Amino acid sequence: MNIIEIKNLHKVYDENTNPVHAVNGIDLSFKEGEFAAIVGPSGSGKTTFLNVVGGLDDATNGEVFINGTNVGMLSSKQKTDFRMKNIGFVFQAYNLIPVLTAKENIEFIMQLQGKSKLERDKRTQELMKSVEMEDKLNVRPNKLSGGQQQRVAVARALASKPKFILADEPTANLDSKSTENLLNIMEKLNKEENITFIFSTHDARVVKKARRVITVEDGKVKSDEWKN
């Protein structure tokens, strides 16, 4: 079953003065449980594509359906709410809230969702365990390594039980050991809990782990390969 359907997606910057076609007519779909990597050189449109799919940016043309909902038709407020309930984000620079502990960072999104303290505590414990960070619950991000911060960011992205995770170059700032560790955790979550991961990356290690690799160039899909 497709959880994401993308039809003739376009994103043009500086439409009137000096138009740049960051996304130039992409048609794609993603099924539940995929572990897909979107690869391509810098400026190929990977991040813009993820931003539009994630509802962080508006498409100039085309449609994005997530579980049957046309994201482009939602108001700004509805999009925010939709993102909170359906999409998990992992960013290149981790982007944890520096004044909160690892546990609080994960709890935060659940609190936005109005979950009870009991539920939040239980889910936080589970998530921290799944990213192998259960001993760092009360540590603030500045006391964690880059790899550890990114694992907390993955746990945070999973906190709201989203339909899928969009990860924009999640390993770009990590050393090889941390990258390996993070990828193993994400792969395990994908396999054991059927969580859908879509990465934008140009990291060969991520590409190696991905079961589907979509190559983007000049805002267009150049290839879409499935691995066995």
Added chain:
Amino acid sequence: MIWSISWRNVWRNKLRSSVVIIAVAIGLFAGVFSAFFMKGWIAQRLNDVINTEMSHIQLHKPKFKENYDFKYLINDSDAKLAEISKIEGVKSCGKRIVINSMVASAETGTGVKIIGIDTKNEKLVTNIHEKIIEGAYFDGVKRNPVVIGEKLAKKLDVGLRNKVVITVQDINGDITSGAFRVAGIYKTSNTAYDGANLFVRDTDIARLTGIEEGMYHEISIVLEDNKFLEQSTNEISKLFPELSTENWKTLSPEMGYMDELMGVYMYMIVIIILLALCFGIVNTMLMVVLERVKELGMLMAIGMNRVKVFFMIILESIFLSITGGIVGIIIGYFVTIYFGRVGMDLSMWGEGLEAIGFAAIIYPEVDFQTLIVISVMVILTGIISALYPAYKALKLNPADSIRTD
């Protein structure tokens, strides 16, 4: 958790937040203390007006105050005093003979208000007996003692036991004089009052002028608390419709205006201080928003709606203002309590202050209503200061913000 994030965000840049907090604290201390200083100042003056000069309420014959005509006497004053004493809120009352006339010494003469009092009863309605700086309150001189103000004593160039001659019109309209001796010299915080008011025994002035026993020009009333003022004024005026009943607000309207004006004035000072602080807070909050563009973008991306982002920025500004505000208000409160006990000595300007009726030692006074109003104003300052920075945060696009370095 938004409350917790906002509070922790305040302390992310400890130095910058501390500078703002200290600025707010100093500003609020200055505002609170100057408000309480003025409050105490005015209350003291009002207290002097009531306790020393005129009491809370006075009764006269309606036309008496037009030119202080001798003939407008209140009869059966003792019976009236007994009735007034029964009214709720009335603490004490007294009766006076009041004559505008002349007093002369061997050196010079001047116009004064001669106040004939029942010396024991007068202690219940004014505190002139506590203001004696030389001699005694009608003691030490057996025949025709007089108590005069320090300024009048200097003007007449008289001291204790010196003779002064009071010239008045008697009941028949004839001019008559009497020799009095200075038994005491008083000094209030109002030199103008000291130079124009002279106290004699009611029996002595009645004998000199031929006023019958029980006849007085003025009944003065002291209340248990100023809160009874309007209620008691109305009751007394209903009780004696043939008399003019006036309270200190109508007897001394300038005091009423001053009280109101100072209230407005002290709030204006606080508003000006807060307005100046507002710009500092706006600047800080703008820096906060600009420094955290990426973080704010991330918060919006993961599902924090714009209203909550707006609220978070506003809360941060409120915390910043309130922390400084509380520190400033607490310091202002305790400094006021301290000076309220020991007094602030402004005797360097004492002569000038006393000339306009103000004491040279000021006792600042805490007013909790003012404290509450100032606290609300601090919170409003926090909100107003954060509006523009929070608006800037609202305008952020999550995708662009996350890309920011």
